[in-house]
Amino acid sequence: MSIVDEAIKAAGGASELSKKCGLHRTSVLYWRTLGHIPLKRVDVVADATGIPREELRPDFFKRTPTEEVRV
Secondary structure, rough: HHHHHHHHHOOHHHHHHHHHHHHHHHHHHHHHHOOOHHHHHHHHHHHOOOOOOHHHHOOOOOOOOOOOOOO
């Protein structure tokens, strides 16, 4: 499962995630095509899903040694 799909599932579906992010559902579904969550949306998606931004975009955000891994 991709991180986009994990975020959608954690939020309760694409419609719920889009509402929490203030976006259209199609925008959230487009992230699947992109294969990632746009950087400008990472913080709001992290807040909406509880998934740390380091997991949402590990290519830009690095986990510090003291951070715990989400199970």
